[in-house]
Amino acid sequence: MAPTRSMADIANTAQLVSLWLTTKRSKESHRAYETDIRCFVAFLLGQNPQQVRLNDIDLRTVTINDVQAFADFLETHRTKTGKPLAPASRARRIAALKSLLNYGCKIKYLSFNAADDTLLPKTKDRLAERILREVEVMTMVALTTNERDKALIQFLYYTAARVGEVAHVRWRDIRCNRNGQGQVTLFGKGEKTRTVLIPKKVYQALTKLRSPSDTLDAAVFKSRKGGEPLKERQIRDLVAAAALKAGIQGKVSPHWLRHSHASHSLDRRASVQLVQQTLGHSSLHTTSRYAHAKPSDSSGLYLPE
Template sequence: MQSSGNDAFNASDRAIIRLLYFAGLRVSELCGLKWRDLKSRGDGGQITVFGKGDKTRTVLVDAGIWREISGLKGNAKHDDPVFVSGKGGHLCRSMVFHIVKNAAKRALIEGNVSPHWLRHSHASHSLDRGAPIHLLQKTLGHSSVAITEMYLHARPTDSSGLYLPDDDDE
């Protein structure tokens, strides 16, 4: 189930895009995944991620993504890579960049779209929807909240002043 390298969009490519976004993974973390790192948990699943600085964390994924990823397994063994290259080993970073760029092109998304762009989108969208910053820190594998805070952006339609009482409220 590897990418053919052309503009075809297969189940593996779709799972790569969705997992980068919904799990907030770094491209190296995605490329290093083995089937032994994935465990069923209720309707969804749990992924053990081996990140920067030899830090390990777990990330939960919902039922839809879990089914999608599980559907890729076929006859793969416990120690086989989840995302396979044309030669049968782990998918390389450059191929993941290629898959993401092609998906962005098909979706008519302009700009510098990359696997990290999906990770950044995960963080920004999670915070926008009320995720606690300490949970996002844990999910992304950041060593401190200060690193995670870079995803806090001022929104043109929002201002801290809007949260203060106005003269009529006093």
């Protein structure tokens, strides 16, 4: 859990950013978040992001106009290749700034969030493109011969866990229930925890990974060299390799298996409330997107041909 701090503990922007990053579970994303904030600082100073320091501005002096001007700049900005920034990239930078300023308000370092009313750029909903077919998931599992990698893919699919959650799973988080199924406690976004059931077959595959020397604090998914916990990047690479071997097109990531879990379980009549609980969504609206991503019916089918 991130430490509770107050305005008295923070003297400048760099300290605020550093503390804010501790609330982000994925350490691999810390650099991206910091880069987004650095881009904002560079914009205000009219300099190159690589030449500025976070302390070159005081966030307490940032105005609503500053944030809106930054959003306008991102809309017209061109990359080194001459292409405009993708809407998703623009949205991520604005979202990062919103999150930082909101955190600054939460700990009373800032008096208000200057980015609160700034709208995020609309992005194309590519959810349907990132949902695998059931046969594709089963092919990924079937063609993966390494026991650890096979169990990893099954775990991702059947628990719908995020990659950051999987990287932090320890043996103390997994246990067997009275029905012979497994259950895992996942530590997700916003320091929320949830318990998810694991099918018997997958639970049995997991138990085979545990060596006699593994303590309760040992990682479930470890690297072959040194026995260190698999990093998020390694998990992504393993999933991408399994998808490639299965002949699946696209840059398949662990999150695709999470999307697929939601879509497939809804297709098989699981309630949207149950899927929401399993995925750890705070909003039912978020979960409902999966029901619309692959519709089985449409009013257009009722029209004359």
